[in-house]
Amino acid sequence: MELTHELREHAGLQWVLERLSPLSPFGKTLARALRWYGPGQEEALEEEFDNIALAMELWGGGDAALRGVTRQLPLFHDIRGSLDREPGVPFDLVELFEVKHFLVTLEQLTQAYAQMPQMKGLIFPDLGEAMELMDPEGRRLPTFSIVNSYHNDLAPLRAEKGKLEKAIRMTQEDKRGPLLEKRRVLAVREDQLELEVRQMLTEQLMTWRARFLAAMDTLGRLDLIVAKAKLALRFHCVRPELTQEKAVTLQGVLHPQVAEDLRERGEEFTPLDLDLGKGCTVITGANMGGKTVSLRSTVLSLLLCQCGFFVFAQKAVLPLFHRVELILADSGPGAGGLSSFGKEVHLLDKLLRETRKQFFFVALDEFARGTNPQEGAALARALVRHLGRQTCVALMTTHYDGVSDVAGAHYQVAGLVRDIQGDEGDDPRRRIARRMDYRLLPAPPGAPCPRDALRVCRLLKLDDTLMELFQADL
Amino acid sequence: MELLLAPLVGDVSPVTVIGLCKNAGKTTAMRRLMAELGEERLALTSVGRDGERTDLVTGTEKPDLYLKEGDLFATARGMLTLCDATLEVVDLTDVMTPLGPVAIFRTLSDGYVQLAGPSAAGQLGPLTARFMELGAQRVLIDGAAGRKSLAGAGVEGAALLCTGASLDRDMALVVAETAHTCWLFARKMPEHPGLRSALAGEERRFALFTLEGEPVDLPLDEGGNPKWNKLPRKPLALWAAGGITDPLLKTLARRGAATTLVTQDATHVLAGRSALELFLRNGGALHVRRELTIAAVAANPWSAYGWHFEPEPFISALRQAIDLPVVNVKEE
Numbered sequence: 001m002e003l004t005h006e007l008r009e010h011a012g013l014q015w016v017l018e019r020l021s022p023l024s025p026f027g028k029t030l031a032r033a034l035r036w037y038g039p040g041q042e043e044a045l046e047e048e049f050d051n052i053a054l055a056m057e058l059w060g061g062g063d064a065a066l067r068g069v070t071r072q073l074p075l076f077h078d079i080r081g082s083l084d085r086e087p088g089v090p091f092d093l094v095e096l097f098e099v100k101h102f103l104v105t106l107e108q109l110t111q112a113y114a115q116m117p118q119m120k121g122l123i124f125p126d127l128g129e130a131m132e133l134m135d136p137e138g139r140r141l142p143t144f145s146i147v148n149s150y151h152n153d154l155a156p157l158r159a160e161k162g163k164l165e166k167a168i169r170m171t172q173e174d175k176r177g178p179l180l181e182k183r184r185v186l187a188v189r190e191d192q193l194e195l196e197v198r199q200m201l202t203e204q205l206m207t208w209r210a211r212f213l214a215a216m217d218t219l220g221r222l223d224l225i226v227a228k229a230k231l232a233l234r235f236h237c238v239r240p241e242l243t244q245e246k247a248v249t250l251q252g253v254l255h256p257q258v259a260e261d262l263r264e265r266g267e268e269f270t271p272l273d274l275d276l277g278k279g280c281t282v283i284t285g286a287n288m289g290g291k292t293v294s295l296r297s298t299v300l301s302l303l304l305c306q307c308g309f310f311v312f313a314q315k316a317v318l319p320l321f322h323r324v325e326l327i328l329a330d331s332g333p334g335a336g337g338l339s340s341f342g343k344e345v346h347l348l349d350k351l352l353r354e355t356r357k358q359f360f361f362v363a364l365d366e367f368a369r370g371t372n373p374q375e376g377a378a379l380a381r382a383l384v385r386h387l388g389r390q391t392c393v394a395l396m397t398t399h400y401d402g403v404s405d406v407a408g409a410h411y412q413v414a415g416l417v418r419d420i421q422g423d424e425g426d427d428p429r430r431r432i433a434r435r436m437d438y439r440l441l442p443a444p445p446g447a448p449c450p451r452d453a454l455r456v457c458r459l460l461k462l463d464d465t466l467m468e469l470f471q472a473d474l
Numbered sequence: 475m476e477l478l479l480a481p482l483v484g485d486v487s488p489v490t491v492i493g494l495c496k497n498a499g500k501t502t503a504m505r506r507l508m509a510e511l512g513e514e515r516l517a518l519t520s521v522g523r524d525g526e527r528t529d530l531v532t533g534t535e536k537p538d539l540y541l542k543e544g545d546l547f548a549t550a551r552g553m554l555t556l557c558d559a560t561l562e563v564v565d566l567t568d569v570m571t572p573l574g575p576v577a578i579f580r581t582l583s584d585g586y587v588q589l590a591g592p593s594a595a596g597q598l599g600p601l602t603a604r605f606m607e608l609g610a611q612r613v614l615i616d617g618a619a620g621r622k623s624l625a626g627a628g629v630e631g632a633a634l635l636c637t638g639a640s641l642d643r644d645m646a647l648v649v650a651e652t653a654h655t656c657w658l659f660a661r662k663m664p665e666h667p668g669l670r671s672a673l674a675g676e677e678r679r680f681a682l683f684t685l686e687g688e689p690v691d692l693p694l695d696e697g698g699n700p701k702w703n704k705l706p707r708k709p710l711a712l713w714a715a716g717g718i719t720d721p722l723l724k725t726l727a728r729r730g731a732a733t734t735l736v737t738q739d740a741t742h743v744l745a746g747r748s749a750l751e752l753f754l755r756n757g758g759a760l761h762v763r764r765e766l767t768i769a770a771v772a773a774n775p776w777s778a779y780g781w782h783f784e785p786e787p788f789i790s791a792l793r794q795a796i797d798l799p800v801v802n803v804k805e806e
Contacts, residue, residue: 143565
């Protein structure tokens with residue numbers, strides 16, 4: 001499945017990825033194009049989770065070998081570009097340096113890696129022969145030059161050239177001409193010999209191309225696992241339990257981006273509990289009661305899980321979907337001349353067409369709110385019924401009455417339940433937050449949507465005259 | 475060899491060789507300095523790449539620096555084919571140039587090399603530090619040529635300023651331009667400690683202060699440019715982060731009160747001599763946040779364009795106009 005920019009932004013996945021810090025160019029590449037674990041790939045995903053759990057344990061315990069591994073990771077240069085060549089085109093000196101630098105760094109990393117408990121499926125290919133070729137003297141220095149042992153003619157030629165250069169040094173500047181010319185001829189010959197050596201080295205190295213690429217892939221995966229583990233430790237994430245049931249269970253789930261915003265304002269995120277069965281679950285509740293945040297938290301958890309991350313919750317029991325989608329009512333300017341309603345319908349239609357015979361998850365934020373309330377409510381009800389017949393798990397927020405009647409399950413935001421006096425001078429947002437119980441409580445199907453708009457407007461200090469007219473009209 | 479330049483640069487590192495114009499004798503000065511410092515382990519790089527080193531007869535490029543075994547240098551990967559010393563690749567920097575990334579090499583034999591280093595002045599500092607880590611005793615930088623291209627290229631250490639007949643046919647003008655550049659490089663930090671500390675962390679394009687460093691409100695127009703006619707008519711200090719141009723100096727000269735203008739360093743002054751004179755005559759003063767040093771002026775009486783000055787009068791005119799050592803690098 002494709003993780004579009006819009007989905008990453010809306011779900012908050014982008015925010016999480018910005019806090020993921022792979023250290024090597026290979027890990028960075030993998031983090032930009034995350035692997036998606038779909039249905040049938042449970043085993044591979046469990047392996048990834050096992051590896052992350054192991055890395056968390058080692059990193060948290062200050063394991064020296066893992067520290068040794070992570071010290072090497074930032075030292076790697078990306079040499080994939082150099083390897084993408086015809087074997088007949090010789091590496092230049094700098095490229096050969098990079099190959100040797102790669103091998104020396106890899107050797108140090110694998111030595112450290114051998115000291116720690118092995119991660120599953122992460123085995124480094126043997127590049128010992130390449131190392132011998134690039135470091136014939138076995139000094140393991142991270143520098144490279146074409147040493148005499150590469151070609152029989154090099155040593156005598158360089159000795160002769162060296163003698164000449166000494167003579168040039170001893171000669172007055174204006175009398176160096178003939179000597180410099182002699183030296184030039186030798187330098188050209190040396191260049192030819194070095195070219196032969198570079199061609200030989202390139203041909204040899206390119207026979208191990210697949211191993212080099214495999215090593216870089218393994219490095220990237222190892223790097224990414226450690227980065228995921230550090231992220232999970234930092235945010236106290238939990239390992240998802242994978243289930244074959246067509247149901248999503250989240251306990252104590254939160255949205256880290258929203259939680260951080262709240263913390264900066266001195267408020268706290270209320271973790272949510274959600275049990276979503278097959279079909280569509282509906283959430284109703286007061287404005288500013290966190291309905292959209294609950295959608296985003298759920299979608300983020302699913303996306304993270306299926307990208308092989310631990311999730312921001314206390315417990316998560318999740319199936320693997322073919323596709324996870326989030327359709328927000330006001331998701332920016334409508335593409336191609338569509339209104340927000342038009343866009344939402346278009347996205348839904350596209351999803352339904354593309355997921356035939358697939359198991360998908362969709363979260364819809366106040367679907368059909370952009371059209372007249374009577375038709376909108378009917379459309380929302382129809383969608384809930386329709387989703388109930390699909391192989392999917394869906395979650396929809398709404399202000400329309402009668403939608404929850406046809407839903408598989410119904411949650412309501414506890415709402416503006418706290419009676420507080422004497423904070424009239426405070427910031428309206430804080431006054432609402434103080435009175436709001438953000439918990440999601442199971443509600444019977446058909447329970448009417450709360451009528452909180454008036455109170456919310458009052459707390460937001462809407463103009464008095466307008467409020468009077470509003471109240472009189474209710 | 476008579477030591478001409480080595481005593482003038484002393485122990486300073488890095489030494490940046492800059493030219494007042496193309497063909498002012500930068501390469502000659504660089505070679506001379508390298509020869510005089512022959513016992514030291516040198517590390518060399520350049521600011522970007524001088525595109526004027528093509529052999530006019532053959533159309534091919536001729537490397538012009540001959541290094542001794544054991545020296546270090548940094549150049550773009552694309553320059554490798556123009557180097558004929560036996561080389562060891564020591565490190566690869568993350569500086570990218572149109573000719574590929576800049577790598578650091580050690581020469582395993584004497585030989586010619588071609589320099590094409592970082593083009594941004596900010597990248598020279600880390601490179602210089604890396605050279606020292608790798609065992610260099612002194613860093614030499616082939617700097618920019620032409621006063622406009624010096625902008626922002628002010629580095630630590632000292633500069634060797636090359637000037638010569640290639641700048642203009644008129645010797646008096648060459649002397650005056652050289653003296654002007656030396657005067658700019660001699661600008662000091664403001665004396666008042668209050669103003670100095672006020673300027674230390676300044677990041678705005680323009681900022682206004684009293685001469686003691688108290689902030690003064692600077693009215694800006696919609697484009698973010700100062701409304702110069704709204705400035706209070708009393709002596710003030712103005713910080714300008716960007717280039718100091720003719721129009722800026724002329725505006726300040728006419729504002730009706732003395733201005734102490736503070737710029738990053740001497741290389742940010744792009745204005746010509748006449749605008750600067752006008753500014754100074756009206757009570758203006760010019761200061762810098764970072765002081766730069768010219769160790770000496772290397773003069774070349776020969777131009778690349780067919781004319782030349784008489785060496786004796788040229789050198790003595792320069793010596794009269796400039797309070798720094800002046801040498802003729804062609805002199806044996």
